[in-house]
Amino acid sequence: MTEDTWGRVCRDLEKTIGKNNYVTWIAPLEFHALENGVARFGVPTNFVGEWVKRNFGDRIVEHLVRNGVVVDRLEFAVSGAKASVAAATRPAPQPEARSDVDLPGATLDARFTFETFVTGKPNELAHAAARRVAEGGAVTFNPLFLYGGVGLGKTHLMHAIAWELRERVPEAKVVYLSAEQFMYRFVQALRERDMMGFKSLFRSVDVLMVDDVQFIAGKDSTQEEFFHTFNALVDQGKQIVISADRAPGEIKDLEDRIKSRLQCGLVVDLHPTDYELRLGILQQKVDMYRQQYPGLVISDGVLEFLAHRITTNVRVLEGALTRLFAFASLVGKEITLDLAQDCLADILRASERKVTVEEIQRKVSEHFNMRLADMVGPKRHRTIARPRQIAMWLAKQLTQRSLPEIGRRFGGRDHTTVMHAVKRIEELRATDSQIAEDLEMLRRTLEG
Numbered sequence: 172m173t174e175d176t177w178g179r180v181c182r183d184l185e186k187t188i189g190k191n192n193y194v195t196w197i198a199p200l201e202f203h204a205l206e207n208g209v210a211r212f213g214v215p216t217n218f219v220g221e222w223v224k225r226n227f228g229d230r231i232v233e234h235l236v237r238n239g240v241v242v243d244r245l246e247f248a249v250s251g252a253k254a255s256v257a258a259a260t261r262p263a264p265q266p267e268a269r270s271d272v273d274l275p276g277a278t279l280d281a282r283f284t285f286e287t288f289v290t291g292k293p294n295e296l297a298h299a300a301a302r303r304v305a306e307g308g309a310v311t312f313n314p315l316f317l318y319g320g321v322g323l324g325k326t327h328l329m330h331a332i333a334w335e336l337r338e339r340v341p342e343a344k345v346v347y348l349s350a351e352q353f354m355y356r357f358v359q360a361l362r363e364r365d366m367m368g369f370k371s372l373f374r375s376v377d378v379l380m381v382d383d384v385q386f387i388a389g390k391d392s393t394q395e396e397f398f399h400t401f402n403a404l405v406d407q408g409k410q411i412v413i414s415a416d417r418a419p420g421e422i423k424d425l426e427d428r429i430k431s432r433l434q435c436g437l438v439v440d441l442h443p444t445d446y447e448l449r450l451g452i453l454q455q456k457v458d459m460y461r462q463q464y465p466g467l468v469i470s471d472g473v474l475e476f477l478a479h480r481i482t483t484n485v486r487v488l489e490g491a492l493t494r495l496f497a498f499a500s501l502v503g504k505e506i507t508l509d510l511a512q513d514c515l516a517d518i519l520r521a522s523e524r525k526v527t528v529e530e531i532q533r534k535v536s537e538h539f540n541m542r543l544a545d546m547v548g549p550k551r552h553r554t555i556a557r558p559r560q561i562a563m564w565l566a567k568q569l570t571q572r573s574l575p576e577i578g579r580r581f582g583g584r585d586h587t588t589v590m591h592a593v594k595r596i597e598e599l600r601a602t603d604s605q606i607a608e609d610l611e612m613l614r615r616t617l618e619g
């Protein structure tokens with residue numbers, strides 16, 4: 172890519188993100204190089220790089236592609252030249268990200284370690300399993316399959332495993348990459364007629380971690396190669412860690428033999444965060460920001476407010492806090508509830524989405540392949556009554572409706588019927604893994 176092309180992209184970006192954003196975030200970027208689909212930029216501070224990646228990364232890639240540049244990833248590294256531009260927002264120095272040049276993996280994020288991962292009920296099992304893998308030694312479950320909704324910490328845990336293993340077992344070849352990068356490597360090897368090189372590279376690793384494996388669903392040759400790599404490593408007793416946005420059995424267009432292989436080890440779900448976990452994460456981030464912005468004061472109740480209101484995912488929660496700190500430091504004000512409400516109005520509005528009982532009824536009927544009318548109708552056969560009870564349980568969990576109100580929306584049923592349904596489903600959730608899985612999936616779809 173030439174300087175001219177980057178100049179054109181800059182002009183396009185300025186139009187789409189506005190002059191202020193452009194001047195603050197894009198103008199300080201220095202285009203350095205384009206290699207193998209990775210566009211590298213120099214940034215004045217890590218903070219600017221992270222902010223740009225998070226908030227404008229997709230848009231930059233989109234504009235680059237529109238201007239004919241073949242790019243699928245951006246990388247930012249601190250360069251001296253413009254270091255003074257964003258000095259006011261400079262964070263505490265962070266350890267540099269490392270990458271093993273001779274291995275096919277992606278660069279690890281220095282922030283994603285076990286120390287910075289906050290645990291709570293929704294993620295304690297996933298965290299414990301990841302810790303176990305990170306100890307190295309004998310492989311006890313293979314693969315470790317982590318799944319959960321967007322931004323719940325799957326990538327964070329995988330990076331943490333890699334960092335920890337590098338400390339504990341420095342000689343181990345640990346490779347982390349996304350399923351997309353796996354495919355990219357595979358296609359490149361095909362193009363360059365170097366399948367032998369590809370196979371020997373991937374089969375020589377000690378720990379292979381593949382993120383977002385749902386990406387290869389429906390991509391037949393990549394799946395095939397992934398399957399062979401997987402088997403070869405398992406046969407050699409090498410550890411594999413996989414992540415996806417859903418359980419192996421629920422990934423559409425993934426071959427059955429791969430699904431069953433993925434289910435062989437330990438399959439762990441990262442549940443949606445609860446209030447306590449969100450608050451814990453916010454407190455940890457605030458401690459971090461306090462070092463970067465020592466003068467900033469945050470009023471009581473702001474974190475509780477955010478943990479209560481932003482329930483979508485941790486990425487959004489983090490983004491909100493980052494914006495709040497950056498804004499407060501620029502304007503030199505204390506972070507109060509009012510400031511938070513003003514500064515985060517769009518995020519708060521987007522998080523306001525309320526699930527309705529009708530939506531729940533519709534989703535549950537679709538899931539169990541029954542008529543919506545039967546949700547509110549009189550039929551009492553198990554195949555209808557059970558999904559109806561599930562819908563009542565979800566209505567209790569996901570809406571503010573009282574038991575009598577829920578009853579009324581289910582064809583005028585009594586509140587004791589709803590109470591019985593909620594109790595029954597609670598019991599089944601603890602004893603019937605299929606129901607537990609159905610509930611979790613429905614809850615995630617409805618909240619997503």
Ligand SMILES: Nc1ncnc2c1ncn2[C@@H]1O[C@H](COP(=O)(O)OP(=O)(O)OP(=O)(O)O)[C@@H](O)[C@H]1O
Pocket residue numbers: 283287288289290294319320321322323324325326327328416452485486489
């Ligand atoms: N328990 C946690 N403690 C601290 N930070 C967390 C936690 N869970 C998630 N995060 C943070 O939230 C952000 C999103 O997490 P991550 O990228 O790991 O999500 P993910 O599950 O891989 O999502 P996706 O499916 O979108 O890739 C990261 O910055 C991560 O550090």
